Amino acid sequence: MAKLSVSVIGYNEERSLAKCLESVKWADELVFVDCSSTDGTAAVARRFTEKVFSHENDRNLNVNKQFGIDKCSGDWILYLDPDEAVTESLRDEIRSTIEAPGAFSAFLVPRRNNYFGRWLKHGGKYPDEQLRLFRKGAASFACKDVHERLSVQGGVGRLSAPLDHYPYADAADIVRKTDFYSSLKAEKHLGDGKPFPVMRGARRFLVNYFLRAGFLDGWQGFAAAVTDLFSETLARMKYNEKAGR
Incomplete structure (x- = not known):
């Protein structure tokens, strides 16, 4: 069976992190990178995984993201932000996809955004596709720009189950x-x-x-x-x- 690693980075995400990590506790490996947090973020992460690493909080967040990706050992990697959560339907689709990915090296995931209790369906907020699932070694950040996307070697497919996103706490x-x-x-x-x-x-x-x-x-x-x-x-x-x- 293909092994899945999940990589998450965070800075002062004590309030939202547990929901994120709880949603992926089924993964084969969970890697968390604490970016110089001053709250209890690292302690929350250690409730879910022993693989908690420290890294300076680089303003180019993709430097931190790539650091976490490099720490993963799975055949496939799912990258998440700490304000996101994997739905049960997405979990099942990921499991089946990495066993039979076809010609694809990476997959776009439709993300739905929750704004203060409401799932947004219009205004360009859904489907908010994000490239998050990829074969190890097939995708990376150039780390030149915080807004850059993952660079992928190989074909990119699409998943249909949603990834939940809670962009703002208040x-x-x-x-x-x-x-x-x-x-x-x-x-x-x-x-x-x-x-x-x-x-x-x-x-x-x-x-x-x-x-x-x-x-x-x-x-x-x-x-x-x-x-x-x-x-x-x-x-x-x-x-x-x-x-x-």
């Missing part, structure tokens, strides 16, 4: 994460020497909320669209500050 979490990722986005544009699109945030809001019918998801759909607008606007402001404009 409103304060939205502000904290948006502040972090908007800084990285501004720094990337400056480093690449590319101008920051002036109207990208407004365009994304209009497309996701109206054209992709985000309004059908109630106030949570509106909140999701506004969060994206806030993120792009904040990144633009930081870009201007750093560029001296």
Whole structure:
């Protein structure tokens, strides 16, 4: 039988980590990388696995992710974020897929996003496909950009069962994460020497909320669209500050 390793990294994820790790306790190997947490994250991880590693909290999170992937020994690797959870249907599909993957070296997984108690079905939030399952040695991060995707050698297939995602614990979490990722986005544009699109945030809001019918998801759909607008606007402001404009 093919062996499955699950890799998760986290920084101060004490509140959400248990749900994530509980959902994959059936895997053959569970690897967790604690990125210099100051809360009880590592202690939570040790309740589920002995393979808990420490790593500095690199601002390019893909450096941390690749570190965890390199620690895995399974034939196949499933990478998760600590605010995600594997559903029972996805568990069963993963088990059957890695036994008979066909010509594929990796698989996209449809992710569904839970915004304050509601599963979003519109506004570009589902299916939010993520490349998460891959054969060991067939995928890696170049570790140049926090927003980069896994680079895969071989064919990529698609799974149908959903991966659950709980992106924000509360409103304060939205502000904290948006502040972090908007800084990285501004720094990337400056480093690449590319101008920051002036109207990208407004365009994304209009497309996701109206054209992709985000309004059908109630106030949570509106909140999701506004969060994206806030993120792009904040990144633009930081870009201007750093560029001296």
